[in-house]
Amino acid sequence: SNPVTAVKLVLLGEAAVGKSSLVLRFVSNDFQENKEPTIGAAFLTQRCTIGAKTIKFEIWDTAGQERFASLAPMYYRNAQAALVVYDVTKPASFIKARHWIRELHEQAAPNIIIALCGNKYDLIEGEIEGEDAKRKVSVEEGQKVAEEEGLLFFETSAKSGHNVNEVFMAIGHKIPEK
Ligand code: GTP
Ligand code: MG
Numbered sequence: 001s002n003p004v005t006a007v008k009l010v011l012l013g014e015a016a017v018g019k020s021s022l023v024l025r026f027v028s029n030d031f032q033e034n035k036e037p038t039i040g041a042a043f044l045t046q047r048c049t050i051g052a053k054t055i056k057f058e059i060w061d062t063a064g065q066e067r068f069a070s071l072a073p074m075y076y077r078n079a080q081a082a083l084v085v086y087d088v089t090k091p092a093s094f095i096k097a098r099h100w101i102r103e104l105h106e107q108a109a110p111n112i113i114i115a116l117c118g119n120k121y122d123l124i125e126g127e128i129e130g131e132d133a134k135r136k137v138s139v140e141e142g143q144k145v146a147e148e149e150g151l152l153f154f155e156t157s158a159k160s161g162h163n164v165n166e167v168f169m170a171i172g173h174k175i176p177e178k
Helices: 019-028 066-076 091-107 139-149 164-174
Strands: 004-013 041-050 053-062 081-087 113-119 152-155
Touching: 004 019, 004 066, 004 091, 004 164, 019 041, 019 053, 019 081, 019 113, 019 164, 041 066, 041 164, 053 066, 053 164, 066 091, 081 091, 081 164, 091 113, 091 139, 113 139, 113 164, 139 152, 152 164
Parallel strands: 004 053, 004 081, 081 113, 113 152
Antiparallel strands: 041 053
């Protein structure tokens, strides 16, 4: 069998944007309508095959509630990849995501692979733009930040599964061969 590359990945983002739900979708192909907030952090693993590579994602799913913010550096310090998540219906969560990106660039490994995820895409799918639209962060705003900061970018839905595997696959593709 081919060698397994372990990749330490951290999820960061405001409370309730859907970090744990993205992990649940990726690891168990499941979704819970009323998922409880994460306390501290959760650890999960998932293997996947990308071409000739087998990657074992070692996932640290951090808690977004403000009282846990001081723990985050412990989880991103040795991370090779990060998923920074916001909710496309919550502008404050996009501002928070930009703060996390800056903090990662200042404090995390210089070659860390970062994916920016605009989650809860299902809430706005097919919606027509307008004043009372539920979408509050445009796809262009997300793309612009990703381009400026050199990040992968996806709009995702943990609920429908839209782009969830794609995010992890894109990260896996960027992991250098040993
Ligand atoms: P913390 O652990 O507190 O930081 O929150 P979190 O970012 O892990 O959010 P969590 O996954 O617990 O999801 C919060 C709520 O949003 C739950 O009720 C989820 O069911 C819901 N949710 C998560 N992802 C989606 C999504 O893609 N679409 C919709 N409609 N709801 C979602
Ligand atoms: Mg959580």
